[in-house]
Amino acid sequence: MSSSPTYESVCGNDGHTEAIRIEYDPSQVTYEELLDKFWDGHRPAPAKAQYKSAIWTHSEEQKQIAERTIQEAGSSGHYVDLDEAKPCYDAEDLELFKCFFTDF
Secondary structure, three states: OOOOOOHHHHHOOOOEEEEEOOOOOOOOOOHHHHHHHHHHOOOOOOOOHHHOEEEEEOOHHHHHHHHHHHHHOHHHHHHEEEEEOOOEEEOOOOOOOEEEEEOO
16 A cells, blocks of 8 residues: 555545545544544445545554544444544545545
């Protein structure tokens, strides 16, 4: 997999995933509140790597919270990948903050 994906390579199913990276202030909103919003507005379904549903975590605490919310989501949770965050590559010609994560 390329360490410098392009929109065309991602559309060509190179194994990267289009994603947004959310930076937040934990004194203003909790990680769990962010995940609640994710589940409120998202209905995961099977998809190729480019459009898969995923949660990438940055700590063991985030992983445990995400695992719990996936279980609470029931059958919808089966379509959400949960992985440790890896390098994020800024996308060209796409919306601000959109990036590609390496498929794991």
